[in-house]
Amino acid sequence: MVAVGLGDRSYEVVIGRGLLDEAGARIAPFLKNRRVAVVSDETVWALHGARLTASLEAAGIACPAIVVPPGEQTKSFEGLADLSDRLLALELDRGDLIVAFGGGVVGDLAGFAAAIYKRGIDFVQIPTTLLAQVDSSVGGKTAIDTPRGKNLVGAFHQPRLVLADLDVLSTLTDRDMRAGYAEVIKYGLLGDFSFFEWLEANAASVLAREPQALSHAVARSVEMKSQIVIEDEKEAGRRALLNLGHTFGHALEAETGYGDALLHGEAVAAGSAIAFRFSAAQGLCSAQDAVRAEAAIAAAGLPTRMDAVASTAFSAQALVRHMGQDKKAQGGKLTFILARAGRRLRGQGRERPGRP
Known part of the structure; x- marks a missing residue:
C-alpha cells in the first residue's frame, strides 16, 4: 500500500492480487448510500465485469454499469457529454460514487465526469492496465482530448481510493x-x-x-x-x-x-x-x-x-x-x-x- 498524503484529500493506492474480489468491502466505507456507477469499456467489462459486480453486490452495493467504447477517441467532448447524460439518467447524488474501471482512457474520462457532475462527486480508480496502475490513476489528473491536443480540458480531482489488482494485467496484450x-x-x-x-x-x-x-x-x-x-x-x-x-x-x-x-x-x-x-x-x-x-x-x-x-x-x-x-x-x-x-x-x- 502507498499513501498519497494530501490532507483531507489523502488516499491509499492498494497494490496486490485478488483485489477485484475485495473491491466491494474496500469501497463500502466511502459510501453514504449503497450505490455506485461503474464506468468501464467494452473490452474490460467483458473480461472482468462479472468479478467486480459480484464483489460489489456481495457488499450490498447496487452497481449499475456504464460501458463505453475502448480507445483514446472515447476521451472527447462527445464521450464526456454521453457519459454525463447517462450518469444523470441514473439519478446519482453526492452520496453515491463513480468507479472508474479500466485503463487510462476510462480513468481520465470518468474522473473528469466525477469532477464536474453536480459540481463534484467522489470516485474510485480501479486501473486495469500497467500504464494506468503506475501513472494515470494516481495524482488526480483527469481530462479529455480535443482536436487541438491531448488532455487540454480537464481538472484535478483526487480519487478516494485506488485498487491496483496485478491479476488483471494477465489479460493485457503484449x-x-x-x-x-x-x-x-x-x-x-x-x-x-x-x-x-x-x-x-x-x-x-x-x-x-x-x-x-x-x-x-x-x-x-x-x-x-x-x-x-x-x-x-x-x-x-x-x-x-x-x-x-x-x-x-x-x-x-x-x-x-x-x-x-x-x-x-x-x-x-x-x-x-x-x-x-x-x-x-x-x-x-x-x-x-x-x-x-x-x-x-x-x-x-x-x-x-x-x-x-x-x-x-x-x-x-x-x-x-x-x-x-x-x-x-x-x-x-x-x-x-x-x-x-x-x-x-x-x-x-x-x-x-x-x-x-
Whole structure:
C-alpha cells in the first residue's frame, strides 16, 4: 500500500492480487448510500465485469454499469457529454460514487465526469492496465482530448481510493504491456538510478508479468509518483518532471489522430528518447547517457524515433503547432523536460516558432 498524503484529500493506492474480489468491502466505507456507477469499456467489462459486480453486490452495493467504447477517441467532448447524460439518467447524488474501471482512457474520462457532475462527486480508480496502475490513476489528473491536443480540458480531482489488482494485467496484450512499461522506465529516468539499473536487468521479467518483478515495478513507480504529487499536487513545479517525453509524445499522438497507430505509452517512449537526444545535443547530459536511455527503451520493444511510430511522415510545422498547445507552454515558449548530467531532469523553455 502507498499513501498519497494530501490532507483531507489523502488516499491509499492498494497494490496486490485478488483485489477485484475485495473491491466491494474496500469501497463500502466511502459510501453514504449503497450505490455506485461503474464506468468501464467494452473490452474490460467483458473480461472482468462479472468479478467486480459480484464483489460489489456481495457488499450490498447496487452497481449499475456504464460501458463505453475502448480507445483514446472515447476521451472527447462527445464521450464526456454521453457519459454525463447517462450518469444523470441514473439519478446519482453526492452520496453515491463513480468507479472508474479500466485503463487510462476510462480513468481520465470518468474522473473528469466525477469532477464536474453536480459540481463534484467522489470516485474510485480501479486501473486495469500497467500504464494506468503506475501513472494515470494516481495524482488526480483527469481530462479529455480535443482536436487541438491531448488532455487540454480537464481538472484535478483526487480519487478516494485506488485498487491496483496485478491479476488483471494477465489479460493485457503484449503491446499494451509494453506501452505501460514506457511509464515505468520514465521513473527510472527521473533520477532513481538504482531503479533504472534494476529495470535494465529485469525488463524482460516485468514484461513477462513475473509476479515478483511486476509487483516491484508497480510499487516503486507508484511510490515515486506519490512523493512528487504530495510535494506538488497542481503541477506548479516539480510535478512537471513527470511529463518527461510528453511534450514530444503528445504532439505525435495528436498528429496520428489518437488512434491505434500510436498508443500513449509508445508516444511517451519515443518522446523520452527524443528528449534525451536533445539534451545531449544541448550539452545538458552526456551522449552516453542518451544512448543508455534509448537502449533501455528499445530493449522493451518500444519506439525511440519518430519514423518508427507511424507509416506516414510527420510535418515539423504540425508537430510544433501541437506542442504550442501543450499545457506547460507559457509566455510564447515551449517547455521541455530535459536531462542533466546525473539524470536529474529539469524544465527548459524554447521560443515557439511563428508566435508573434
